[in-house]
Amino acid sequence: MADKLHFSLVSPSRELFSGEVDHVIAPGTEGEFGVLAHHAPFMTTLKNGIVRVLEGDAVKMRIYVRGGFADVTPAGLTILAEEARNLTDAKAEDVDAEIEAARLKLLALDSGDTKQFALQEQIAYLEGIRAALAN
Protein backbone atom coordinates (compact mmCIF):
# COMPACT_ATOMS: atom_id res chain seq x y z
CA MET A 1 0.00 0.00 0.00
CA ALA A 2 1.21 3.47 -0.83
CA ASP A 3 1.90 6.13 1.78
CA LYS A 4 -0.97 7.93 3.43
CA LEU A 5 -1.85 11.56 2.99
CA HIS A 6 -2.57 13.69 6.00
CA PHE A 7 -5.82 15.49 5.31
CA SER A 8 -7.66 18.02 7.40
CA LEU A 9 -10.79 19.95 6.60
CA VAL A 10 -11.65 22.91 8.77
CA SER A 11 -14.45 25.42 8.67
CA PRO A 12 -14.67 28.54 10.83
CA SER A 13 -16.99 26.82 13.26
CA ARG A 14 -15.14 23.52 13.65
CA GLU A 15 -12.71 20.92 12.40
CA LEU A 16 -14.69 18.46 10.32
CA PHE A 17 -12.02 15.95 9.55
CA SER A 18 -8.45 15.28 10.40
CA GLY A 19 -6.66 12.06 9.67
CA GLU A 20 -4.73 9.85 7.28
CA VAL A 21 -6.34 9.00 3.96
CA ASP A 22 -5.31 7.62 0.57
CA HIS A 23 -6.72 10.10 -1.85
CA VAL A 24 -8.74 13.32 -1.80
CA ILE A 25 -10.57 14.88 -4.74
CA ALA A 26 -11.50 18.53 -4.35
CA PRO A 27 -13.33 21.11 -6.52
CA GLY A 28 -10.74 23.75 -7.46
CA THR A 29 -11.91 26.91 -9.20
CA GLU A 30 -9.87 25.90 -12.24
CA GLY A 31 -11.07 22.33 -12.17
CA GLU A 32 -11.33 19.33 -9.96
CA PHE A 33 -8.06 17.94 -8.69
CA GLY A 34 -6.92 14.89 -6.80
CA VAL A 35 -4.25 14.81 -4.15
CA LEU A 36 -2.24 11.73 -3.19
CA ALA A 37 0.60 11.45 -0.71
CA HIS A 38 3.80 13.33 -1.68
CA HIS A 39 1.98 15.85 -3.84
CA ALA A 40 4.04 18.93 -4.80
CA PRO A 41 3.30 22.12 -2.83
CA PHE A 42 0.19 23.63 -4.29
CA MET A 43 -2.38 26.21 -3.35
CA THR A 44 -5.71 26.99 -4.93
CA THR A 45 -9.10 28.51 -4.30
CA LEU A 46 -12.12 26.25 -4.23
CA LYS A 47 -15.59 26.62 -5.61
CA ASN A 48 -18.78 25.21 -4.12
CA GLY A 49 -18.75 21.47 -4.57
CA ILE A 50 -18.08 18.07 -3.14
CA VAL A 51 -14.81 17.03 -1.56
CA ARG A 52 -14.43 13.28 -1.84
CA VAL A 53 -12.20 11.27 0.47
CA LEU A 54 -11.11 7.96 -1.00
CA GLU A 55 -9.82 4.89 0.77
CA GLY A 56 -8.28 2.73 -1.94
CA ASP A 57 -10.79 3.13 -4.76
CA ALA A 58 -13.85 3.43 -2.59
CA VAL A 59 -15.32 6.80 -1.66
CA LYS A 60 -15.28 6.89 2.13
CA MET A 61 -16.74 10.29 2.73
CA ARG A 62 -18.36 13.13 0.80
CA ILE A 63 -18.30 16.65 2.19
CA TYR A 64 -19.97 19.60 0.55
CA VAL A 65 -17.87 22.76 0.87
CA ARG A 66 -18.71 26.36 0.20
CA GLY A 67 -15.68 28.04 -1.32
CA GLY A 68 -12.39 28.31 0.47
CA PHE A 69 -8.81 27.23 -0.03
CA ALA A 70 -6.81 24.11 -0.45
CA ASP A 71 -3.21 24.14 0.64
CA VAL A 72 -0.95 21.21 -0.16
CA THR A 73 2.35 21.13 1.69
CA PRO A 74 4.74 18.26 2.37
CA ALA A 75 2.90 17.92 5.68
CA GLY A 76 -0.37 17.13 3.91
CA LEU A 77 -3.52 18.69 2.51
CA THR A 78 -5.48 21.34 4.37
CA ILE A 79 -8.83 22.58 3.15
CA LEU A 80 -10.11 25.80 4.63
CA ALA A 81 -13.79 25.85 3.79
CA GLU A 82 -16.06 28.81 4.39
CA GLU A 83 -18.65 26.31 5.42
CA ALA A 84 -18.84 22.57 5.07
CA ARG A 85 -21.27 19.77 5.66
CA ASN A 86 -20.77 16.06 5.76
CA LEU A 87 -23.17 14.60 3.20
CA THR A 88 -23.35 11.23 4.91
CA ASP A 89 -25.36 12.56 7.81
CA ALA A 90 -27.19 15.43 6.11
CA LYS A 91 -30.93 14.95 5.52
CA ALA A 92 -32.71 16.36 2.51
CA GLU A 93 -35.75 17.49 4.54
CA ASP A 94 -33.55 19.43 6.98
CA VAL A 95 -31.77 21.16 4.13
CA ASP A 96 -35.10 22.04 2.51
CA ALA A 97 -36.26 23.57 5.78
CA GLU A 98 -33.05 25.59 6.03
CA ILE A 99 -33.41 26.89 2.47
CA GLU A 100 -36.96 27.95 3.26
CA ALA A 101 -35.85 29.71 6.47
CA ALA A 102 -33.02 31.51 4.68
CA ARG A 103 -35.38 32.68 1.92
CA LEU A 104 -37.82 34.10 4.45
CA LYS A 105 -34.97 35.88 6.22
CA LEU A 106 -33.85 37.38 2.93
CA LEU A 107 -37.35 38.66 2.21
CA ALA A 108 -37.52 40.28 5.64
CA LEU A 109 -34.38 42.35 5.02
CA ASP A 110 -34.41 45.90 3.74
CA SER A 111 -32.73 46.36 0.40
CA GLY A 112 -29.16 47.52 0.84
CA ASP A 113 -28.70 45.59 4.07
CA THR A 114 -25.15 44.22 4.23
CA LYS A 115 -26.51 40.84 5.27
CA GLN A 116 -28.30 40.36 1.95
CA PHE A 117 -25.22 39.23 0.12
CA ALA A 118 -24.25 36.77 2.84
CA LEU A 119 -27.74 35.30 2.80
CA GLN A 120 -27.80 34.88 -0.96
CA GLU A 121 -24.52 32.99 -0.75
CA GLN A 122 -25.94 30.89 2.04
CA ILE A 123 -28.94 29.96 -0.09
CA ALA A 124 -26.72 29.02 -3.04
CA TYR A 125 -24.69 26.84 -0.71
CA LEU A 126 -27.74 25.10 0.72
CA GLU A 127 -29.14 24.50 -2.75
CA GLY A 128 -25.81 22.97 -3.70
CA ILE A 129 -26.06 20.57 -0.79
CA ARG A 130 -29.62 19.74 -1.78
CA ALA A 131 -28.56 18.96 -5.34
CA ALA A 132 -25.64 16.86 -4.11
CA LEU A 133 -27.98 14.90 -1.88
CA ALA A 134 -30.45 14.31 -4.68
CA ASN A 135 -28.03 12.24 -6.74
Add this chain to the structure above:
Amino acid sequence: MPSLKDLKNRIVSVKSTQKITKAMQLVAAAKLKRAQDAATAARPYAERMAAVLANLAASAGGGGPKLLAGTGKSDVHLVVVMTAERGLAGGFNSYVVKLARQKITALQAEGKTVKVLTIGKKGREQLARDLGSLLIGHVNLSDIKGNDFAESAISVGLMLTKSYEAGDFDVATLVYSQFKNVLTQVPTAQQLIPAKAPEGAPKIDLGGAMYTYEPDEAALLEALLPRYINTQILSALLESSAGEQASRMTAMDNATRNAKDLIKALNLKYNRARQAQITKELIEIISGAEAL
Protein backbone atom coordinates in the same frame (compact mmCIF):
# COMPACT_ATOMS: atom_id res chain seq x y z
CA MET B 1 -31.61 53.42 64.84
CA PRO B 2 -33.75 51.67 62.22
CA SER B 3 -36.81 49.88 63.50
CA LEU B 4 -37.11 46.11 63.55
CA LYS B 5 -39.47 46.21 60.62
CA ASP B 6 -37.07 48.25 58.52
CA LEU B 7 -34.26 45.82 59.24
CA LYS B 8 -36.41 42.86 58.35
CA ASN B 9 -37.38 44.47 55.06
CA ARG B 10 -33.78 45.13 54.20
CA ILE B 11 -32.78 41.55 54.93
CA VAL B 12 -35.56 40.29 52.66
CA SER B 13 -34.54 42.64 49.86
CA VAL B 14 -30.84 41.74 50.06
CA LYS B 15 -31.79 38.08 50.06
CA SER B 16 -33.78 38.41 46.85
CA THR B 17 -30.92 40.35 45.25
CA GLN B 18 -28.63 37.52 46.23
CA LYS B 19 -30.95 35.03 44.57
CA ILE B 20 -30.79 37.03 41.35
CA THR B 21 -27.01 37.37 41.33
CA LYS B 22 -26.65 33.68 42.11
CA ALA B 23 -28.92 32.78 39.19
CA MET B 24 -27.04 35.13 36.86
CA GLN B 25 -23.78 33.55 37.91
CA LEU B 26 -25.07 30.07 37.10
CA VAL B 27 -26.43 31.17 33.74
CA ALA B 28 -23.14 32.89 32.87
CA ALA B 29 -21.21 29.75 33.84
CA ALA B 30 -23.32 27.62 31.51
CA LYS B 31 -23.03 30.13 28.68
CA LEU B 32 -19.31 30.48 29.27
CA LYS B 33 -18.84 26.78 28.69
CA ARG B 34 -20.58 27.02 25.33
CA ALA B 35 -18.81 30.21 24.32
CA GLN B 36 -15.46 28.70 25.21
CA ASP B 37 -16.21 25.58 23.20
CA ALA B 38 -17.17 27.69 20.19
CA ALA B 39 -13.99 29.73 20.49
CA THR B 40 -11.88 26.58 20.75
CA ALA B 41 -13.61 25.01 17.77
CA ALA B 42 -12.90 28.06 15.64
CA ARG B 43 -9.22 28.12 16.49
CA PRO B 44 -7.86 25.52 14.01
CA TYR B 45 -9.39 27.42 11.09
CA ALA B 46 -7.99 30.75 12.23
CA GLU B 47 -4.54 29.25 12.80
CA ARG B 48 -4.37 27.52 9.43
CA MET B 49 -5.73 30.60 7.71
CA ALA B 50 -2.98 32.67 9.32
CA ALA B 51 -0.34 30.17 8.25
CA VAL B 52 -1.59 30.16 4.65
CA LEU B 53 -1.68 33.95 4.58
CA ALA B 54 1.81 34.28 6.06
CA ASN B 55 3.04 31.91 3.38
CA LEU B 56 1.40 33.81 0.55
CA ALA B 57 2.32 37.25 1.88
CA ALA B 58 5.95 36.22 2.15
CA SER B 59 6.03 35.26 -1.51
CA ALA B 60 4.19 38.45 -2.51
CA GLY B 61 6.94 40.54 -0.96
CA GLY B 62 5.96 44.11 -0.08
CA GLY B 63 3.43 44.44 -2.88
CA GLY B 64 0.12 42.73 -3.33
CA PRO B 65 -3.41 44.07 -3.23
CA LYS B 66 -4.39 47.20 -1.36
CA LEU B 67 -5.78 45.20 1.53
CA LEU B 68 -2.29 43.91 2.27
CA ALA B 69 -0.04 46.71 1.12
CA GLY B 70 -2.12 49.60 2.48
CA THR B 71 -3.13 52.84 0.80
CA GLY B 72 0.28 54.38 1.29
CA LYS B 73 -0.96 56.89 3.86
CA SER B 74 -2.44 56.74 7.32
CA ASP B 75 -4.52 59.89 7.60
CA VAL B 76 -7.91 58.45 8.39
CA HIS B 77 -8.17 55.80 11.06
CA LEU B 78 -11.16 53.64 11.74
CA VAL B 79 -11.39 52.26 15.26
CA VAL B 80 -13.73 49.32 15.62
CA VAL B 81 -14.79 48.93 19.23
CA MET B 82 -16.18 45.53 20.13
CA THR B 83 -18.09 45.23 23.39
CA ALA B 84 -20.96 43.23 24.80
CA GLU B 85 -24.67 43.88 24.37
CA ARG B 86 -25.33 43.69 28.08
CA GLY B 87 -23.84 45.12 31.19
CA LEU B 88 -23.51 43.65 34.68
CA ALA B 89 -20.27 42.00 33.65
CA GLY B 90 -17.86 43.76 35.97
CA GLY B 91 -15.43 46.02 34.19
CA PHE B 92 -15.58 44.07 30.94
CA ASN B 93 -17.07 46.77 28.72
CA SER B 94 -15.37 49.67 30.49
CA TYR B 95 -11.90 48.21 30.00
CA VAL B 96 -12.42 47.86 26.26
CA VAL B 97 -13.86 51.36 26.01
CA LYS B 98 -10.99 52.74 28.08
CA LEU B 99 -8.42 51.26 25.72
CA ALA B 100 -10.38 52.52 22.71
CA ARG B 101 -10.44 56.01 24.22
CA GLN B 102 -6.68 55.95 24.78
CA LYS B 103 -6.17 54.83 21.23
CA ILE B 104 -8.46 57.51 19.82
CA THR B 105 -6.86 60.28 21.90
CA ALA B 106 -3.39 59.17 20.85
CA LEU B 107 -4.38 59.16 17.17
CA GLN B 108 -6.02 62.57 17.44
CA ALA B 109 -2.92 63.94 19.14
CA GLU B 110 -0.98 62.83 16.06
CA GLY B 111 -3.35 64.88 13.94
CA LYS B 112 -5.16 61.93 12.36
CA THR B 113 -8.83 61.85 11.53
CA VAL B 114 -10.56 59.20 13.60
CA LYS B 115 -13.81 57.42 12.85
CA VAL B 116 -15.41 54.95 15.21
CA LEU B 117 -17.52 51.91 14.46
CA THR B 118 -19.07 50.19 17.43
CA ILE B 119 -20.05 46.55 17.71
CA GLY B 120 -22.23 45.84 20.74
CA LYS B 121 -24.53 48.25 22.50
CA LYS B 122 -22.54 48.95 25.64
CA GLY B 123 -19.55 50.38 23.86
CA ARG B 124 -21.68 52.75 21.87
CA GLU B 125 -23.53 53.95 24.96
CA GLN B 126 -20.27 54.79 26.68
CA LEU B 127 -18.56 56.36 23.68
CA ALA B 128 -21.57 58.36 22.54
CA ARG B 129 -21.29 60.52 25.65
CA ASP B 130 -18.15 62.36 24.65
CA LEU B 131 -17.13 61.03 21.23
CA GLY B 132 -20.56 60.88 19.63
CA SER B 133 -19.47 62.97 16.67
CA LEU B 134 -16.90 60.34 15.65
CA LEU B 135 -19.34 57.44 15.51
CA ILE B 136 -20.03 56.42 11.94
CA GLY B 137 -21.92 53.22 12.51
CA HIS B 138 -23.08 50.55 14.83
CA VAL B 139 -23.49 46.80 14.58
CA ASN B 140 -26.21 45.27 16.69
CA LEU B 141 -25.54 41.86 18.18
CA SER B 142 -28.66 41.54 20.30
CA ASP B 143 -30.57 39.27 17.92
CA ILE B 144 -27.84 36.66 17.77
CA LYS B 145 -28.67 33.41 19.46
CA GLY B 146 -25.99 31.30 21.05
CA ASN B 147 -22.60 31.80 19.46
CA ASP B 148 -23.68 32.00 15.85
CA PHE B 149 -21.54 34.97 14.91
CA ALA B 150 -20.51 33.80 11.44
CA GLU B 151 -23.10 35.90 9.62
CA SER B 152 -22.29 39.07 11.55
CA ALA B 153 -18.56 38.56 11.04
CA ILE B 154 -19.06 38.26 7.30
CA SER B 155 -21.30 41.31 7.06
CA VAL B 156 -18.95 43.41 9.19
CA GLY B 157 -15.99 42.24 7.13
CA LEU B 158 -17.79 43.05 3.90
CA MET B 159 -18.75 46.47 5.19
CA LEU B 160 -15.15 47.20 6.17
CA THR B 161 -13.55 46.02 2.95
CA LYS B 162 -16.14 47.91 0.88
CA SER B 163 -15.64 51.22 2.62
CA TYR B 164 -11.87 50.64 2.55
CA GLU B 165 -11.98 50.16 -1.19
CA ALA B 166 -14.09 53.32 -1.42
CA GLY B 167 -11.31 55.18 0.37
CA ASP B 168 -13.26 55.98 3.55
CA PHE B 169 -10.29 55.14 5.76
CA ASP B 170 -6.64 54.11 5.54
CA VAL B 171 -6.15 51.97 8.62
CA ALA B 172 -8.66 49.95 10.62
CA THR B 173 -7.93 48.84 14.14
CA LEU B 174 -10.07 46.46 16.13
CA VAL B 175 -10.30 46.98 19.87
CA TYR B 176 -11.71 43.95 21.64
CA SER B 177 -11.31 41.87 24.71
CA GLN B 178 -8.98 38.94 24.23
CA PHE B 179 -9.91 35.87 26.23
CA LYS B 180 -6.86 34.59 28.10
CA ASN B 181 -8.66 32.49 30.66
CA VAL B 182 -11.72 32.67 32.88
CA LEU B 183 -10.08 35.17 35.23
CA THR B 184 -8.25 37.35 32.71
CA GLN B 185 -9.52 39.10 29.66
CA VAL B 186 -7.05 41.46 28.05
CA PRO B 187 -8.32 44.47 26.10
CA THR B 188 -6.36 44.36 22.85
CA ALA B 189 -5.93 46.64 19.87
CA GLN B 190 -5.31 44.73 16.67
CA GLN B 191 -4.75 46.08 13.19
CA LEU B 192 -7.29 44.68 10.78
CA ILE B 193 -6.68 46.63 7.57
CA PRO B 194 -4.17 46.62 5.96
CA ALA B 195 -4.01 42.97 6.89
CA LYS B 196 -0.95 42.00 8.84
CA ALA B 197 0.43 38.52 8.49
CA PRO B 198 0.78 37.12 11.99
CA GLU B 199 4.27 37.20 13.39
CA GLY B 200 5.81 33.98 14.50
CA ALA B 201 3.62 31.86 12.24
CA PRO B 202 5.38 28.59 11.59
CA LYS B 203 7.26 28.58 8.31
CA ILE B 204 6.36 25.63 6.21
CA ASP B 205 9.31 23.61 5.05
CA LEU B 206 8.78 22.78 1.43
CA GLY B 207 11.83 20.61 1.15
CA GLY B 208 13.22 22.74 -1.69
CA ALA B 209 10.10 22.44 -3.84
CA MET B 210 8.30 25.45 -5.27
CA TYR B 211 4.68 26.30 -4.60
CA THR B 212 2.27 26.08 -7.48
CA TYR B 213 -0.52 28.60 -7.31
CA GLU B 214 -3.82 28.26 -9.04
CA PRO B 215 -5.10 30.62 -10.48
CA ASP B 216 -2.08 32.78 -9.45
CA GLU B 217 -0.66 34.42 -6.37
CA ALA B 218 -2.37 37.77 -6.86
CA ALA B 219 -5.80 36.24 -7.40
CA LEU B 220 -5.33 33.97 -4.41
CA LEU B 221 -4.38 36.88 -2.18
CA GLU B 222 -7.35 38.82 -3.50
CA ALA B 223 -9.64 36.00 -2.44
CA LEU B 224 -7.88 35.18 0.79
CA LEU B 225 -7.54 38.62 2.34
CA PRO B 226 -11.24 39.45 2.82
CA ARG B 227 -11.72 36.02 4.31
CA TYR B 228 -8.75 36.50 6.58
CA ILE B 229 -10.28 39.72 7.85
CA ASN B 230 -13.64 38.01 8.37
CA THR B 231 -11.90 35.26 10.29
CA GLN B 232 -10.18 37.75 12.53
CA ILE B 233 -13.47 39.47 13.24
CA LEU B 234 -15.16 36.15 13.91
CA SER B 235 -12.54 34.97 16.37
CA ALA B 236 -12.62 38.35 18.09
CA LEU B 237 -16.41 38.08 18.40
CA LEU B 238 -16.12 34.59 19.86
CA GLU B 239 -13.41 35.58 22.31
CA SER B 240 -15.30 38.68 23.29
CA SER B 241 -18.41 36.63 23.97
CA ALA B 242 -16.49 34.10 26.07
CA GLY B 243 -14.83 36.95 27.95
CA GLU B 244 -18.16 38.63 28.61
CA GLN B 245 -19.61 35.51 30.19
CA ALA B 246 -16.45 34.85 32.20
CA SER B 247 -16.41 38.41 33.42
CA ARG B 248 -20.09 38.30 34.33
CA MET B 249 -19.62 35.03 36.16
CA THR B 250 -16.81 36.50 38.28
CA ALA B 251 -18.72 39.73 38.92
CA MET B 252 -21.86 37.89 39.95
CA ASP B 253 -19.89 35.54 42.16
CA ASN B 254 -18.49 38.56 43.98
CA ALA B 255 -21.92 40.12 44.24
CA THR B 256 -23.38 36.94 45.71
CA ARG B 257 -20.61 36.77 48.28
CA ASN B 258 -21.09 40.42 49.10
CA ALA B 259 -24.79 39.87 49.65
CA LYS B 260 -24.01 36.98 51.97
CA ASP B 261 -21.78 39.19 54.13
CA LEU B 262 -24.38 41.91 54.15
CA ILE B 263 -27.11 39.52 55.22
CA LYS B 264 -24.92 38.26 58.05
CA ALA B 265 -24.27 41.79 59.31
CA LEU B 266 -27.92 42.77 59.02
CA ASN B 267 -29.05 39.63 60.86
CA LEU B 268 -26.71 40.43 63.72
CA LYS B 269 -28.06 43.95 63.89
CA TYR B 270 -31.64 42.68 63.77
CA ASN B 271 -31.06 40.17 66.60
CA ARG B 272 -29.41 42.80 68.73
CA ALA B 273 -32.26 45.23 68.19
CA ARG B 274 -34.81 42.55 69.02
CA GLN B 275 -32.95 41.59 72.20
CA ALA B 276 -32.70 45.24 73.20
CA GLN B 277 -36.43 45.63 72.80
CA ILE B 278 -37.18 42.53 74.88
CA THR B 279 -34.86 43.78 77.59
CA LYS B 280 -36.52 47.14 77.52
CA GLU B 281 -39.98 45.61 77.87
CA LEU B 282 -38.83 43.44 80.77
CA ILE B 283 -37.38 46.44 82.57
CA GLU B 284 -40.66 48.26 82.11
CA ILE B 285 -42.66 45.34 83.55
CA ILE B 286 -40.29 44.86 86.49
CA SER B 287 -40.15 48.53 87.36
CA GLY B 288 -43.93 48.66 87.04
CA ALA B 289 -44.25 45.70 89.47
CA GLU B 290 -41.82 47.28 91.91
CA ALA B 291 -43.77 50.51 91.95
CA LEU B 292 -46.85 48.71 93.25
